[in-house]
Amino acid sequence: MKSPNLIDSELLNKDVPPLIRKFNFVQPLNMEEIKALMKMHDNSHFIDESTVFLNHGDVHKKCFIVTKGWAYRFNDLSNGSRQIINFYLPGDIISPFAVVIPRTTYSVASITRLEVSEFKPEYLVELVTTQPKLGLLYGWLLGRDDSIVAEQVVRVGRRSAYKRTAHLLLELFHRLKIIDETENNAFSMPLAQHFLADTLGLSLVHMNRTLKKLRMDKLINATSNEIILLDIDKLKEIAEYEAYYLEQIKNLSTIIENHTASNNQQTPNVA
Amino acid sequence: MKSPNLIDSELLNKDVPPLIRKFNFVQPLNMEEIKALMKMHDNSHFIDESTVFLNHGDVHKKCFIVTKGWAYRFNDLSNGSRQIINFYLPGDIISPFAVVIPRTTYSVASITRLEVSEFKPEYLVELVTTQPKLGLLYGWLLGRDDSIVAEQVVRVGRRSAYKRTAHLLLELFHRLKIIDETENNAFSMPLAQHFLADTLGLSLVHMNRTLKKLRMDKLINATSNEIILLDIDKLKEIAEYEAYYLEQIKNLSTIIENHTASNNQQTPNVA
DNA sequence: CGCTAGGTTGAATACGCTCAAAGATCGTGG
């Protein structure tokens, strides 16, 4: 057994699912692990754009890995307003707690046409118990999601519209950068302004004015489907943005060595 | 081996740590499991009130289980304002992702004098890999935390000050009720108004006025250290509060049976 | 008794909201 780690160059291949690329970046994977992760990508299909495919209160029957496109988690309120909690980008898992939480407490919808890999929630239990390293990587994913949502609370709770917007754009930029979906300081952005408004807890009109102000201040350049960050340093300063809540990577090797019975003793290399 | 499940009456004992009571309520535990959880409570100590004991950016060296008192996770901004992300009540775990996330992205402080049990983050790996049921319960805890923070985003993003406040008070009430720290419709509340303000993203002055309005409307009765909810139904209606994001419990037995090699085949009973 | 922390209230201001209407862009069908 004991196949060698997948070398980086192989993983630059765009056909490798983004979740695996992400994991491999955090902690180099061996073939056995990659196979286990590939099994999660067996059942792939598309979801049309602008489709609500999980409804608040639904029974949690499956999990999804986003492989292409954008989606978001939200809650609708009785007065017709909507709050977006977070976005799902390629490599993110939708409903990561489905094994243990019987019903969704939120809804999920696609923004763009979406490609997702669907897998049974129970598969995660198998993964965590049989593949400790993948279990830790899964934990890392959850911890990162938690940071993102926590940051969203701070953004919406205590920042001005202007700072909020700057902060969100930086976050999206960095998340996309990690999955190699940026170009220089730009990224393609399928979000109509009402998505941004519902994310940041602003009215559509005020969202528009805030973006205008950012444009006037020569900080961003927003065309219909692309955002260019003209002055990232300035934006970071305005937003008090600290990238590291997304970029944290821990050396998992030592943890794994101490807690694994056998079969994963290959080279303990880390990013 | 194979000891019988702990019967409920034994767990009414207040000396049993609240985390174990909570887990046992979700999924009856056997003695082996209780022992494993008790090991997490070996190293117990107190933290003074109003003490910041984890700072934004600190290296994640330990985890805590709150056994008595209240704490909170927050972020400070440069303009002097503070956003509270969530509260830690007895039975909650502080830094649940410490094994995989190297540094905190937030700060944590005590409100009251706090009793915590400190344990090594790595112990969680052992727990998850050797005790599948406890692993699932841990996952349930994380899923519930996620729901709470997600709900906080909605609260702060799209609700008026009045609704926000009603919603938060209901949430605290329900969380306390589960750990048996309520009396009828009242709970003791160590939160000065500035805590509520920093949780809900409001100024102190407006927080005060909002509470006054809730009092005038005969919905709550707030003395210095107790909150009485005078009309829970009305409050729920105002806040569009749905308790079930806290109360969800899944039948874990079947999942466990399918994924456990041996040693946990006792009575598959569920709440 | 005086200090400190928390709570309360008033007044002026501002940030963001609602209502309203008009422009821009794009796909589709006549």
Add this chain to the structure above:
DNA sequence: CCACGATCTTTGAGCGTATTCAACCTAGCG
């Protein structure tokens, strides 16, 4: 090929919720 509808964006005007600043009150503690 143009017209039409649909969706998204932009701008103006008036309003309202929540903020800031400031002062005073209250209770607890050394």
